[in-house]
Amino acid sequence: MFLGISAYFHDSSVALIDSNGDLIDFKKEEYLSRVKGDKSFPRLALTEIIKNHNLSDKNINKICFYEKPLKAWLTILKYSIKNNSLSNELTRNYFKNIWKSSVIFSYDLSKHLKISNDKILYCDHHLSHTLSGAYYNSKLPAVSIVIDGFGDESTSSIHHLTSLQEIKHKWSSPFPNSVGLFYSAITDFLGFSVNEGEYKVMGLAAYGEPIFYQSLSKTIYFKDGKLHLDDNYYDFMRSITRSYSSKLSSLFNINERQSNTPLDLESPDFKAYANIAASAQKIVEEILKEIFLFANKITGENRFIFSGGVAMNSVAINKLSKLDFISKLIVSPSPGDSGAAIGAAYYGFLQFNKNYFEPLKADIPSMLTPGHTSLTDHNEDFFLINYEKIANEDEIIDVASDLIIQNEIIATCYKNIETGPRALGHRSMICNAHSVIAVKQLNEQIKKRSKFRPVAPAILERNAKKYFLLSDKIYDSYFYMGAVVEVVNSKSIEAVVHNDNTSRIQLCREDNILGKILKKLELNNIFVLANTSFNISSDPMVYSKEDAYLGIERMNIKYLLTENGIYTKKLIKS
């Protein structure tokens, strides 16, 4: 067994790969701690995986951490000492918080798992990302592009994969020249939370014009094989509280948005902020094109693996897929730091099995929801105090379809949770996408999202081409990551079409839960479901049945679908 762990920086997680190389479990710490984006050592996730799979020193072959802890800590510290000062707040913060950083990984691990030291490995941060993408890739050679905020010593990397045992580092960009941190600074400027609100910027961009593109492109650009960032406009390299400088405000000629004021289509400054988002989005897309082209030039490869936080920018991925020199673009279901735990576990597997050179024939659908479904998780007695069961296990599809036809909204907590940030039906809230009213109720009243945020459609694979323009180059992504596609027929599905005539599509096979419901709904001319994640914005995705129970109460949802049946709140007789 091979464990991979990511922690201390973004969403902590644990991945487990068995001796065949199959991903058999994956848990984010936030699922169990219920703290969104929890970056603490994943003690709850690790404990649960150890318990569910009876892990011990005897059956664990390797346990791998997703970065080189001291290298990551030293890089920023040395930069800050050199460019700021010893009394600078970033320098001081790095020193004072060493005990909260990954440097203490082995100490934290020892509190939860007794394991021989020679079984503990450390994988380069960007290599963990590369391997998390390579895990879902079926063919080599390929080139891997990693672009995130920062990892170990670089902010972007190009790796050349000739075999799984030969991965050459070809290029990297040092801190602070970072596309990820640039996008986060814009996110911060627009009043959204860093590391969480980036996808809001992406959605907002569709409503603006890139009028600041020229001026913004002078602050960050890729030239002669180097990524340049003008630190006069950004503060993340010297401050722990502010990621942009006043010079950036002057460039936009508008103050940063105060995050306590709602930003909606009717807001007076909506267009101005949308223009900033559109400009930043264009910068990212153009820089990515340049880096991908550069990677193609230095490696000669046209099969690309893309990972790191920036690989979650699905609008940019759609644009990249249109480039001629790219024949295939592989993005894993969880390309960010939490998914890097899968890469770390894979690294442990490959270090132990030096005879594996070719990609494993990974069964991707089964690996989208790995884990251990515990029957004891569901305490039905507790649930039935306030709820009644309206469908048994074998009636789920029929009853769910009937409810969708009646434009009802259903929350799902079905078997294991998905690996990536996108809810694929196991932890979703779904409704009829052909009904503008139902989608509006789901998006604005239940989920309380801003109107400028798109709602994603889910559709059976065989019906997708009737509505959407699909690309073979990123075809796999449509099944698990909400890839962006142009809409060719928006008639009757306007509610799930974004302002720029695109959708964040999810293709469904007939054997998964949403696929089964969609198959049944076809008989009633419903071909598309609106699907959004089952959580309140400040909370992580619902994980256990008890979280689901709490979730439907807090969000006032009428129906909950689980693998045991469908439940609804009891009517209280007056």
Next chain:
Amino acid sequence: MIITPHNNSNLYKTLVEFGYAEYGSALEMLAASKKAQSAKMKLRYRNHALDEYRHSALIFQVLNNELKKNKSFFEKEFKFTPQNVVSKGYVDKNGFLIEKLSLKKFVEFVYSSEFLAKQSFEVLIKRIKNSESLEILNEIAQDEEKHAHGALEQHADFSTSKLNEIMNEEDRHWGFAKIFYNKKFPDSNLNFAFKKEKIKNKMRLFYFKNLIFLNKIFNPIINFFIRIFGYIAMLLKPTSNDDKDLMKMNSTSIL
């Protein structure tokens, strides 16, 4: 855990702390609900968690209202960031209380902290100076007598006022804890546990109030260490990845 606002400049910060404390309490109650064996106890803890989640959201809403009324700038530290519930210590990253404490100690803690929260809350609402708040204060004053007894039945009729609603529920929570404790541990003294928690709370308050003074003492020491270790750090040279086969690099090195 709560800093009571003795002057108006502390008000916003206090609301923020209060909001996080309520959120932390929600997580603790949810963890307790998951751990409880009987359906009845699960439901009780779950309902408590539901209340605390709502309180947290309402307190941040009150903060927003106050900021808008006073035309104050929305500082980043006022924004609710879930991870702060851990970094601020409202939830211990090493374990939920229900995992770390015996049932007896857990109930003692819930009772004490709920009661202290109620007391802090009474101070807090007196610091909010606007007409809406005065209305709330009047309503609360009318309810004071009822609250003092902490009886459950008296709180069926919740006020429409948000703050008053929270106040009622806090009463209900410590009331629950007290009833449960007295039934389960009739020979123990809940007052002693409460006083112990109160002293701890006072010490925390003393620490926060003297943070600036303490920083004056400790900052030069920290600066000294930064200077020494900063120079050592500059001498450490991590291995470069340039043109290397990453699969062949030292996999046990942390540098």
